[in-house]
Amino acid sequence: MYFLELGGEDDAFAVCEAESAAADVRPIAPGLAVANAVVPERVRGLAYTHRVSALLGRTDADLASAKVLLEAAPIDREGTVAVRATDVHGSTGVATDRVERELGQILVDRGFAVDLEDPDHVLRAAFSSGRLERDERDGLLSSADGEDPTRGEQVSVCALGWLTAASVRDFGSRAPTDKPFFQPGSMDPLLARSVANVAGARLGATVLDPMCGTGGVLVEAGLVGADVVGTDAQEKMAVGTRRNLEHFLDRDDPSPTGVSRGSWHVGRGDATRLPFADDAVDGVVFDAPYGRQSKVDTHRLEDLVSGALAEARRVASRAVVVADRSWAAEAREVGWELEAAFERRVHRSLTRYVLVLE
Template structure:
């Protein structure tokens, strides 16, 4: 069993993304989830920072955590370090004192402490729903776990404005990564974005190893996406080739999202950010456009992740999809993204 340290303020969304890289993901406490197993894809999650092999849980205070650690079976050798986290400042625990106390328990059990280059790192997560201002659910607890995997945190260094082709309103890489992960992006998967815009979703899917296919009705968007994918996947804009799998193959074409030049069942998933009515010059045609894109996505893919500025669940159902998850994600005061996961 593993404990996952979630990021952001929407635990349900973070757990849904984590399920693309871990099995049997479930609620533990605010900012924390459990998983039965994890895969290498944990390293490329957007809203999970770490996965730790769960040692056990206790009440969220230092004394209880120390008692748990003293009684736990530890089948490890070498040096150790302890990292304590007061998740969302929900418990008020003194994390430095927690690290000293738990480090002392490990020292008493014969382990050498090495804060700079330890062989093993023990995380102590203290969390309490009563103190979580984000309204997280679960139980109040301290979860102890040995670090098993950390996600690559390079999103702040990769802004849409850094790409060769940029348009206002481009989705940030953190959100885009989460969406393509939910869609199932990874090696041996093919991901389609039928409204690719500047290519941000395709870029993130390609970085984690998926083959990507993109279409857009506007010639400048097709050309711009081609520039961005060349730069980020094949060129000097790749963030770190040692930290990622080999980028997938990619193709971009000009097309109507409701009449794609793609064979039936040719891709594993479609993911797209539909035009926003307040920004689009095709407000009157938006409903048929989205309905057509959903219908085509159902023809070519087994899963679809639709992002929009409104609720399109009825349109998804009418296009033959089953809505398995739905999230409202606030971007700023005037924009809420509606995320639809369709199977």
Template sequence: MYLLELGGEDDAFAAREAESAATGVRPIAPGLAVARGIAPERVRGLAYTHRASGLLGRTDADLESAQALLEAATLERDDGSIAVRATDVHGATGIDTERAERELGRVLVERGFSVDLDDPDHLLRAVFSAGSVGSTDAESEQDSVCALGWLAAESVRDFGTRAPTDKPFFQPGSMDPLLARAVANVAGARSGATILDPMCGTGGVLVEAGLVGADVIGTDAQEKMAAGARTNLEHFLDAPNLSPTGVDRGSWHVGRGDGTRLPLADDAVDGVVFDAPYGRQSKIETHRLEDLVAGALAEARRVASRAVVVADRSWQDEAQAAGWELEATFERRVHRSLTRYVLVLE
């Protein structure tokens, strides 16, 4: 079993993204989930999961219980050094994390481990969390929990280097790279997969999908946007070295095109992602916007078996009319006047 440390405000959405890198994902407390297995190289590319650790066990969220758990745990000792890092999720338990690190480190020293606080060979994560995860399964829900695990994989937190305003081509309303990476992952972005964005805008989703190894295709009805997306993709995906996530960057192709009439064969791609025009901000008339999104959903259904749609409203009825089944839907509040809906379609 593995412990996943989730990030962001929406654990359900974070857990859904984590399923692209792990099996049997199940939230256990705010900011925490467990998984049966992980793909470490995929964990490195997650947006809303920070770390995955081999789970030693879990107990009540107090230091005495954590010490007892570590004292009783079966540990395999080698010649490597160790360190302990403790976290109190949202500061909800009031645990003194520095003291927790000292006391748990003392337990490990007494069990024969050597400590190296600066550059350890192995890192023990001690994560304390309090609150309900809202599960209907009483056995999977605790008021508070401490989970211990050896760090196995960590996501690459370089999203700030790709802030929309810092890219070579920028337009207002561009999706932030964290959300772009997450929806790309949910759509199936990975090495060997092909991801399409038929309304690619500045190319933010395509950049994030390409950085986790997917080959990407983008179209946009405006030549200005298609040209700008090409500029961004060239900047981020044409480097000869491995991407920060440790995989080969995917190939890319972007051109001007109509998202409702794609020049692609049936089942040509593995997943489709698009950020639908927002009603209040779009200059498109309401009936034309509805026709555009309905047409894009129908074309997405023709060329792929999975899609993720981001929008300022739920297009569930249009998606079902296009032949999609709604696997999941999430609401993500951006600010007082904007809530983003994320629809996962199969």
């Protein structure tokens, strides 16, 4: 069993993304989840999971309980160690430096040498307390900050485990404004990576963005190894996406996530009439134009999104749609089932809706 340290503000969404790299992911406290199995190279490509550790055990979120747990835990490792502690969202008030010292001392007493610079093994100690709520999606528990304090179960958790894999935090180097081709409305790389992962981006899979804009999603999908295909109604977007994909994917050096970068194809095309055979790709992701951007095409926005959803259904068995409103009814109308829906507040006047469709 493993525990996951989640990032971002929406644990349910982080869990949904983590399911692309781990089996049977279940939230256990705000910012923490457990899973039965993980694929370390896919963990490296996650946006909203920071670290995955092989679970030694879990207890209440206080140092005394953590010490008892570590003293009793079977340890089948050799080599140097370091302890790193975190207090998720500052929710427990535990003194992390003291945790690191005192848990480190237990490991020393058990015969380990400490190496803080370059340890063979890192023991993660994650403390979190808060409420877990019923997830309407499938009855799992997930954390949230709802209004009614009686709704959720109050939990207090310390998870201890050996660090197994960490995600590569290089998203800052791909800020939309720093890319060779930039247009307003480009998706930020964290959201782009997460929706690409949810759509199934990975080595050997093919992911299509039929309204690719500047190619934000395609860059992130390609960096985790997927072969990517993009279309956009505007020639300047297709040309710009090619520039961005050339810049980020046509390289000989190893990709930061350790997998080889995917191949790419981009052309001008209409998302409501895609030039692809049925079931040609594994997953579709698109970021629907927002009301004010929809003038670029002759379609009404409703017809454009419905048409794109129908075409996505024809060419793939899974899709993720990002938009400034929920297009769930339109998705169901063309035969998709709604696996999950999330609302992500970007800023005060912009909420992004993420639909996961199967």
